[in-house]
Amino acid sequence: GDLPGPGLQLGVLLGDGIGPEVVPAAVRVVDAALQAAGAAPVRWRELPMGAAAIASHGTPLPAETLDVLAGTDGWLLGPVDGVAYPEPFRSRLNPSGALRKHFDLYANVRPARAFGAGRALCPELDVVVVRENTEGFYADRNTHAGTGEFMPTPDVALSIGVFTRSRIERIAVTAFELARRRRRHVTIVHKANVLPLAMGLFRDVCREVAARHPDVVVDDLHMDAITVHLLRRGGDFDVVVTENMFGDILSDLTGELAGSLGTAPSLNSSDTRAAAQAAHGSAPDIAGQDVADPIAMVLSAGMLLEWLGTRRGDPALLDAAHRVSAAVRSTVAAGVCTRDLGGTASTTSYTAAVLAALADPS
Ligand code: ATP
Numbered sequence: 001g002d003l004p005g006p007g008l009q010l011g012v013l014l015g016d017g018i019g020p021e022v023v024p025a026a027v028r029v030v031d032a033a034l035q036a037a038g039a040a041p042v043r044w045r046e047l048p049m050g051a052a053a054i055a056s057h058g059t060p061l062p063a064e065t066l067d068v069l070a071g072t073d074g075w076l077l078g079p080v081d082g083v084a085y086p087e088p089f090r091s092r093l094n095p096s097g098a099l100r101k102h103f104d105l106y107a108n109v110r111p112a113r114a115f116g117a118g119r120a121l122c123p124e125l126d127v128v129v130v131r132e133n134t135e136g137f138y139a140d141r142n143t144h145a146g147t148g149e150f151m152p153t154p155d156v157a158l159s160i161g162v163f164t165r166s167r168i169e170r171i172a173v174t175a176f177e178l179a180r181r182r183r184r185h186v187t188i189v190h191k192a193n194v195l196p197l198a199m200g201l202f203r204d205v206c207r208e209v210a211a212r213h214p215d216v217v218v219d220d221l222h223m224d225a226i227t228v229h230l231l232r233r234g235g236d237f238d239v240v241v242t243e244n245m246f247g248d249i250l251s252d253l254t255g256e257l258a259g260s261l262g263t264a265p266s267l268n269s270s271d272t273r274a275a276a277q278a279a280h281g282s283a284p285d286i287a288g289q290d291v292a293d294p295i296a297m298v299l300s301a302g303m304l305l306e307w308l309g310t311r312r313g314d315p316a317l318l319d320a321a322h323r324v325s326a327a328v329r330s331t332v333a334a335g336v337c338t339r340d341l342g343g344t345a346s347t348t349s350y351t352a353a354v355l356a357a358l359a360d361p362s
């Protein structure tokens with residue numbers, strides 16, 4: 001909640017794969033940034049979630065975790081590798097989706113800004129993908145009856161897309177309000193040529209919201225076409241608003257165009273809560289090797305500080321958020337980065353460099 005206190009209370013959910021490597025890095029960076037900004041320290045609450053929670057609590061998302069999170073100011077959420085869970089958990093809504101549903105974290109905001117001389121495939125890129133997080137083509141993750149996918153016979157699988165006016169409207173408002181704080185341009189991404197009802201509704205409701213934001217330029221592109229335009233002229237995009245699955249796919253593309261998916265942050269939010277979660281997944285192929293890039297998780301934590309600072313009107317939190325991104329950018333600019341960005345730093349040594357930059361920002 002929003003009760004005034006000595007400092008923020010934030011949950012920490014390490015998650016699977018590289019989560020236990022990158023989430024603690026983000027915790028240390030937040031501590032250092034708050035200290036540098038003269039803000040009160042965080043009271044961290046580490047909570048069970050994911051494969052480790054199956055081992056310790058017999059479920060990937062214990063009720064106790066949900067209860068405690070409800071009383072925090074927000075949380076850092078590690079990645080989830082639900083397909084690696086034993087049955088029956090593999091077939092169920094994974095804990096990341098369950099958290100989004102439980103707290104109605106409907107907006108998934110995923111910025112991608114080019115990193116590093118020579119590394120970014122699109123050096124001009126500075127785009128934010130605003131992904132609807134509760135329905136669309138991932139309706140199975142959260143709807144309604146939890147029956148977004150089913151098999152009427154063993155040889156036929158049906159997957160339902162769900163598009164609801166009120167849910168489209170609120171994500172469009174998120175996108176247009178964000179654009180007002182940026183370069184005042186929103187691109188609606190859809191596929192209304194093939195799916196005229198579902199995606200036509202998505203496009204049309206976004207356009208209705210656009211009409212209430214006449215100071216923001218609006219255009220729209222089909223999902224397939226925007227992949228081409230991002231590669232050819234990525235610098236022209238400001239805010240992109242789209243449905244759940246398209247946003248998942250598009251943000252992998254924009255993250256990699258910016259330099260590496262390992263740098264792509266995200267913030268899941270409702271009107272009252274927010275959770276920092278890297279845009280990438282659990283990266284099981286590199287887990288446990290101390291090579292994962294912690295930037296995505298660190299910048300996600302910075303987004304959470306900015307969100308909380310804006311909500312509370314707390315300049316120290318805004319200052320801390322700014323310090324996080326400045327420290328990340330200055331270390332990469334100095335050539336210190338993990339191998340996904342072409343460097344040789346480990347997760348540990350890169351994090352140490354960011355902490356050093358926070359302690360001495362000059
Ligand atoms: P999910 O379904 O959970 O989104 P995914 O199948 O999209 O998972 P990711 O786990 O995001 O896959 O990984 C995609 C690729 O990006 C993998 O090769 C992975 O190693 C790489 N990758 C992801 N995150 C990082 C990171 N933080 N640092 C370096 N490489 C990463």
Ligand code: MG
Pocket residue numbers: 248252279280281
């Ligand atoms: Mg993915």
